[in-house]
Amino acid sequence: MPIGAHTDHFDLDIALRDASCDLNVLPARRAIAALCIGVGVDDAYFSVRELREAVSLVHENAPGGRAKLAQILSNSCDDFQRAIYYSLAGRGVVEMAEAMDWLLGMLKARGRTAAWLSRSRVRRKDLVSPYVVEAPDGPLVSANPDFELGQSWFVERGPEPY
Secondary structure (H helix, E strand, C coil): CCCHHHHECCCCCCCHHHHHHHHCCCCHHHHHHHHHHHHHHHHHHHHHHHHHHHHHHHHHCCCCCCHHHHHHCCCCCHHHHHHHHHHHHCCCHHHHHHHHHHHHHHHHHHHHHHHHHHHHHCCEEECCCCCCCCCCCCCCCCCCCCCCHHHHHHCCCCCCCC
């Protein structure tokens, strides 16, 4: 039996859907998994990776780190990166970083699966963008890199065991 018979209309978002509903996954991780459903394979991965790198730069007090994070959060494209950031903001930088690392692992696997399906000429279910407009919906964060870091940036606890 050809491989397409079992995988035709493969849903690339199935792991994200599962994670978003799994009560054994921390709530913040369920939330960010759900935010990625329908977002383009490359867009989701590279957007989260860019955000993760910016958070690391700020955490390490690297030159230009705050400017990079402010630029991401004030970008006039869709609200995806802001949604990820604000789903994790205030939970402590360690938990934020660990959650994004977890998500990047899922998104990387999703991308590899998409590439394999493409090389194998297996049809996959179309991704339906969760965004109905290309521009942000509401006020943007200031692009000023001199923003003040809140207390959560200085708390070193990670996620509590669930």
